[in-house]
Amino acid sequence: MTAPESPAPAPTPGPRLLRRVRFPGQPSLYDVALADGRVTEVRAHTPEARTDGGPSADLEGRVLVRGLRDAHVHLAQWAVVRRRLDVSAAGSAREAVRAVQDGSAALPHGELVTGYGFRDGLWPDAPHKRLLDALPDGRPALLISADLHTAWLNSAALALLGEGGHPTGVLREDACIRATARLSGVPAQTLDDWVRDACEAAARRGVTGVIDFECADNVTDWERRTAVGPPPLRVAAAVYPEYLEAALARGLRTGSPLGPLLETGPLKLFTDGSLNTRTALCHDPYPGISLDDPEAHGLARTVGDELVAVLRRAAAHGLTPAVHAIGDRANELALDAFAEAGCVGRIEHGQLVRSEDFGRFAKLGVTVGVQPSHAVDDRDVADQHWPGRTARAFAYAGMLAAGARIELGSDAPVAPLDPWLSIANAVARTDDARPAWHPEQRLTVAQALAASTGGRFTVRAGDPADFAVLDADPLTAGDDVLRRLPVHGTLLAGAWSHRES
Template identity: 30%
Template structure:
């Protein structure tokens, strides 16, 4: 039976101890009382009934009961995702392809199933998700590879790597480009032995490709798909980790029209080395349902490990001719961060390699040493915090800088990370338990980086607590990859609820099931904090509730 969307008050009960409050005492309860989208009380059924009758003696209380074995947790939050890109990737997803031939076959089948694109040679063919580390030989694809499929000859094709930090384009795209520069700061044009571009562009070099912007209808379609999929897997809050000025305008319009079904926290980004703060509006709990916030910016220090773009202090173990790419000169990054700090923007910086993390922490430390600087007021974040020197693992905690991490990156990368980094350096990579313990507030917000990874937060929960692939494997055996860095299930749940709320300045209203908090919660069909780990990924969402109203499923 679905809850009446117009009912202002109701209670929902579970089997004993199956409401996970996510507070400092790891408390549980049996029942929640909700009115006008806010939690009024939490306790057992008798306590809730008494509370209601004491305050509303003449009104009966609608009561819902979840099925046996089910639990209620706070609404799940993703601290790092890309909302509109999810829909773009889902049009032509290339993850799972085991070779370039698999990629070509998938594109061929896509075109045969979309005759409007097949027969319109002006249309770009855009896909995402290839990962050469899973292919024989581990080499990047090339434009010539794409031409091996007859349906692609002469077509405009752009295929983005799974990490979003490299792409491969067709010869038709290459022929449209103006004369390419010999070098690109923070980027790489991959060339063959004759010096000609192969079709692969890495990081900042990707900006040389004038790809078509999505139409308004495509943007709306991408948004609706992402919102549908988010609610289906229990997400009630997403931090969008790179929102252009036009993206922000789109989300603002959705908020004005009351079309945001979840809480959205945007990180503004403008690709410029000149200060662009005035282009980012400041919106706090904005819109018809007060679900949109813009108060932070996203900057980039480096690229990604899988495309050899993460900036390292020492050369790559498997590619000793490179140390990766700093996408922004350190002095430029420092100048931008300082200005954003002065203008009261939270600053969130992408940093994967140990060199990039060192540069970012140097900048944050310099600013936090200023008179009057308060890290709890500013809350700077390192997005990914993936490969870090031991000394910087200590420093990030000492400074109080927030490490925003994605557990599925560890399990996606674990089969090649040591090849890239070597046996010593890899020990400071994906060090989630170490980062959590270093944090003065014991906070570690968790995200997925979808569409680079799947949107289901339970994929991240499982990866965090097992350090194994969904098939149960790891390079270190069934105990998981570097098992000392696993999180407990309680820590992981906190990471995707209250810790993520803190990272968005929302810890007083989101991330817990407590009086005065928003009635954002999820009903799961089994207890992910107690079931065998192999069953976690079989868990289904029975209901996703936002501001007290059922947005997916039923009660």
């Protein structure tokens, strides 16, 4: 393993006492004492507050909350996307091609054009390789959908894969993942630098932890990165089935420490695909698709006895299963499998759920990781492809009322890695001038903030000293302020990972 020449910068040393802080919704001032990376005392502020001989920080009445945690990211892909051509505004395949033509003009001759963010679920025309073949100089092009489940390639890019004869250039699900990995890979050191930049940007938004669901040898990649220096946030590195045997051979369990601020995450499994790709597994067929089509209801991946067997094996070895389920049939099958396997775990996304299944999350001890930005980004696609069912789509309030434990995430790069956008979208259920979409499924700010901070945002003695220091009170901020809420500083294990000068 070759490490970069320069070690990662060390975090800025932190204070032993945070003076004059407020907590959300409270006018009183408090002092928070820290030692060995944890909170030792929370007490009413007094001017003569003791510092136990260490440095203190006067936060001048700013609001202190527990550090924010994004419960679902793909960090390497997010790091790369931050350097890709954005085609998310395209309203048709032809508009996407024009965006690629404009954005690729400055690239060196023959260099691969990589774009991201297209959503073809509502397009009047279909993506096809011949449209992208219009790029000048026969330039290869790869466009990745916003949901990461579809890749659109032109003939030159297909030739690089040895698939020049592919009829459309549109690859879905596993074929998409393989093509993206082969065509858009960068040297490990370069990628690691980009990932660290992305983590530092997240720290500037108050993030102190993530679950990284990158579809790769995630444990090995993160052990390589932390060998250079600790990351600026806590990382739980998910394991995928192809790396399960290696994890079991090492005796890894969810929560096992792997390095500074790094631990083993859950085992990621898939029951279905996605809404925009029309592969989310549903009870009802997709409009306009023949019932003779084997995927009229979506795509079933790991389900039934196969899923039960994997859940049992993972749980027996201490690995928490995290099951991707988007359609209502997929969520039902995932919950059935948890019930039969007799283990707890997570369901990732939970976008369309039968009302009678809301209460099963709590009954079975299954956490649901949701991404509120998807609710506002996909509302039109959901209205078209899940007609008559959207009252139970992205049903955060309904699931929470039924006792489910909800954790918020971004699914970056599907949405930006910014917890305040997730919180604002959970609260507003809109991000444009239109009224809230199914406002009965809104969360309160307090509920959304708690779902972003490990279940509660208040600070108590014994907590890890992971905090976000805010220049506005989120409980009283309007939607616009909440969406761009100013973060004065972020502390990780008592040290500053970000602080405004």
